[in-house]
Amino acid sequence: MELQSLIYLFVGLSFALYIGIAIWARAGSTKEFYVAGGGVHPVLNGMATGADWMSAASFISLAGIVSLKGSDGGAYLMGWTGGYVLLAMLLAPYLRKFGKFTVPDFVGDRYYSDFARTVAVICVIFISFTYVAGQMRGVGIVFSRFLQVDVNMGIYIGMFIVFIYAVLGGMKGITYTQVAQYCVMIFAFTVPAIFLSLQVTDTFLPQIGFGGSIPFQFDDGIRMIDSGTYLLHALDTSMTDLGFGAYTVSHGGTWNVFMLTTALMLGTAGLPHVIVRFFTTPTVKGARISAGWALVFIAILYTQIPAVAGFARLNLIKNLQNVDYAKFVNNEIEGNSGIWFKNWENSGLIAWTDRNGDGKIQFASGKAFEGAKGKPKYAEGRGASGERLTANPMPSHTANADEMRANGKIVNELYLDRDIIVLANPEIAGLPNWVIAIIAAGGLAAALSTAAGLLLVISTSISHDLLGNVLMKDPVTGKSKMSEKAELLSARLAAIVAIVVAGYLGIHPPGFVAQVVAFAFGLAAASFFPVIILGIFYKRMNKEGAIAxxxxGLIFTFGYIIYFVFMGGDKADYLWGIAPTGIGTIGMILHFIVAIIVSKITPPPPQHIQDLVESIRIPRGAGAATH
Amino acid sequence: MNKEAAEAYWKENISLILKLLVVWFAVSYGCGIIFIDELNAITFGGFKLGFWFAQQGAIYVFLVLIFVYAKKMEAIEEKYDIHE
Structure with a gap:
């Protein structure tokens, strides 16, 4: 079948499956809407958590980041998995025993303060919206490239699908849909990864092939790399030749890698849409095991990502270096079709400019395009080989290009967006059409599952925490004045509003979607992680300490990121040289110190709160979640 | 459950968590970040050891840690008769 028909078939089938599940698993009560009735089997819950957690960023961008950063990409791999160890030991079991629906529930009850609850609600909404905007953008990219529809149309379709199963099914619908989405996503990632592993290293499992050797020889532009060389050695040699620096050696500096890893780990453990997953298991024991299963399902993908990153990097050098552009994109080279190259160039994610006029692509370190953050600015018309023309000025270092060439160096002529590594990989490697088609379905599954989980957290925060527990609270009884039915209706309405806002953010991205991810993690690490840990492990922690x-933590982290990312703060002024992506770690430490000092000089929490802390530490008697 | 037993149970839980977190820190921050260059001197197959920990090994150890914790906690809870 044609590639295009195959893509429609796979994507259409997967969407039909999600909608079918949504109809089957409609939520009838707030409890089903918020926590799926608290009765999801730990293995299924782990699978749903995995799908919820692995977003468009994990599926589409992460292999690209690792491929680009080499050894330092480990910060993302360890950071986004290591947080689950903290979740399993320090948060999930006690929050499950606490037995409410949301993170602001815990903060508000444990610190007997509606002010603390409101701060928590604002954090939840802010963190979740920054995250969801990125997902909608991911949906748009996949649609525009694979389904040949407009990006905005793609986002509308995505909004409609999420609307159906999030609004109808609530947490119950989302959980079971996510189980299906996990299966689609993991199949879509694993099949091409195995193909690549077989092709590049003759080994079935990517995790093993990553350490294997290449069964072919190739020219990196400087020298011939022999067949039988270990993949990682071949990468080290060729990347050093091309001026990138060895692949397996850290270049980012221990300090910044350390801070980034910590912010990602603690951020993972403090993200509200992840934490809420552990309210859905039937028991405390189930919450612990479920964190383990979630990590099993995440690890299946995360151990393949660095392998795919390595295969992709090698394939890029092997297939692109010194290849004749016109012949390549017109599919005139045996076993190395460049149709993908032309497609992505047309989508604006690849650009090539023939600096030395030899009609061949040269690929090395250094910017190929000056200005616009190194991205190409396309101009009208086509060049001598048929490439898209660009309007960027010549990069400064190419002023001495002749001298570089005379010294045996290669001058870079290529711009590649890192987000295309996973999406273009199967085409670069010349894999069969059906493999390419399932990648499209997989990318959509990853983006939609995360978007749905986030939207649910947002709608719950508005209907349950803000309306139910703050605005509509009965001052006498301390309970919500809304009936169960009214709360369920308001949750559904809030979900609709959240979907519309998310769609708007996807269609009109604030232009800094990539940077705001640092926000989500930094703020989660600096706000929720410490306040929950102290609430469980430090009985003396009181309202004053928690709020301070x-x-x-929030103001410090927020201010630092705003100053350095959005107000053009100079890198030289970084506090102890820490990049904004890792600053949540310092915010977290500050939070702990301030909270402990303030709580020491203010009165201890009331007796019933101390009893509450005692009771959440003991697993027995974890009933179903209640209001 | 009386107060002494609850405290003893909590102590055992905390000491188990601390032990496992030492391993957690050692494989990720220790092997994968702080001593990565030193460990890279050791190779097996095509892998340098430090690089392998940062991109593969730490994740496998994380998995083992969670299941060890869940298993041991079950035994501790049986002992104090507070299992569910």
Whole structure:
């Protein structure tokens, strides 16, 4: 079958499956809407958590980041998995025993303060919206490239699908849909990974092939790499030749890798849409095991990602270096079709400019395009080989290009967006059409599952925490004045509003979607992680300490990121040289220190709160979640 | 459950968590970040050891840690008769 028909078939089938599940698993009560009735089997819950957690960023961008950063990409791999160890030991079981629906529930009850609850709600909404905007963008990219529809149309379709199963099914619908989405996603990632592993290293499992050797020889532009060389040695040699620096050696500096890993780990453990997954298991024991299963399902993908990153990097050098552009894109080279190259160039994610006028692509380190953050600015018309023309000025270092060439160096002529590594990989490697088609379905599954989980957290925060527990609270009884039915309706309405806002953010991205991810993790690490840990492990922690800690962690982290990312702060002024992506770690430490000092000089929490802390530490008697 | 037993149970839980977190820190921050260059001197197959920990090994150890914790906690809870 044609590639295009195959893509429609696979994507259409997967969408039909999600909608079918949504109809089957409609939520009838707030409990089903918020926590799926608290009765999801730990293995299924782990699978749903995996799908919820692995977003468009994990599926589409992460292999690209690792491929680009080499050894330092480990910060993302360890950071986004290591947080689950903290979740399993320090958070999930106690929050499950606490037995409410949301993170602001815990903060508000444990610190007997509606002010603390409101701060928590604002954090949840902010973190979740930054995250969801990125997902909608991911949906748009996949649609525009694979389904040949407009990006905005793609986002509308995505909004409609999420609308159906999030609004109808609530947590119950989302959980079971996510189980299906996990299966689609993992199949879509694993099949091409195995193909690549067989092709590049003659080994079935990518995790093993990563350490294997290449069964072919290739020219990196400087020298011939022999067949039988270990993949990673071949990468080290060729990347050093091309001026990138060895693949397996850290270049980012221990300090910044350390801070980034910590912010990602603690951020993972503090993200509200992840934490809420552990409210859905039937028991405390189930919450612990479920964190383990979630990591099993995440690890299946995360151990393949660095392998795919390595295969992709090698394939890029092997297939692109010194290849004749016109012949390549017109599919005139045996076993190395460049149709993908032309497609992505047309989508604006690849650009080539023939600096030395030999009609061949040269690929090395250094910017190929000056200005616009190194991205190409396309101009009208086509060049001598048929490439898209660009309007960027010549990069400064190419002023001495002749001298570089005379010294045996290669001058870079190529711009590649890192987000295309996973999406273009199967085409670069010349894999069969059906493999390419399932990648499209997989990318959509990854983006939609995460978007749905986030939207649910947002709608729950508005209907349950803000309306139910703050605005509509009965001052006498301390309970919500809304009936169960009214709350369920308001949750559904809030979900609709959240979907519309998310869609708007996807269609009109604030232009800094990539940077705001640092926000989500930094803020989660600096706000929720410490306040929850102290609430469980430090009985003396009181309202005053918690509020002071949350505010100082938040304001510090928020201010630092705003100043350095959005107000053009100079790198030279970084506090202890820490990049904004890792600053949540310092915010977290600040939070702990301020909270403990303030709580020491203010009165201890009331007796019933101390009893509450005692009770969440003991697993027995974890009933179903209640209001 | 009386207060002494609850405290003893909590102590055992904390000491188990601390032990496992030492391993967690050692494989990720230790092997994968701080001593990565030193460990890279050791190779097996095509892998340098430090690089392998940062991109593969740490994740496998994380998995083992969670299941060890869940298993041991079950035994501790049986002992104090507070299992569910």
């Amino acid at each position: 800690g949350m505010l100082s």
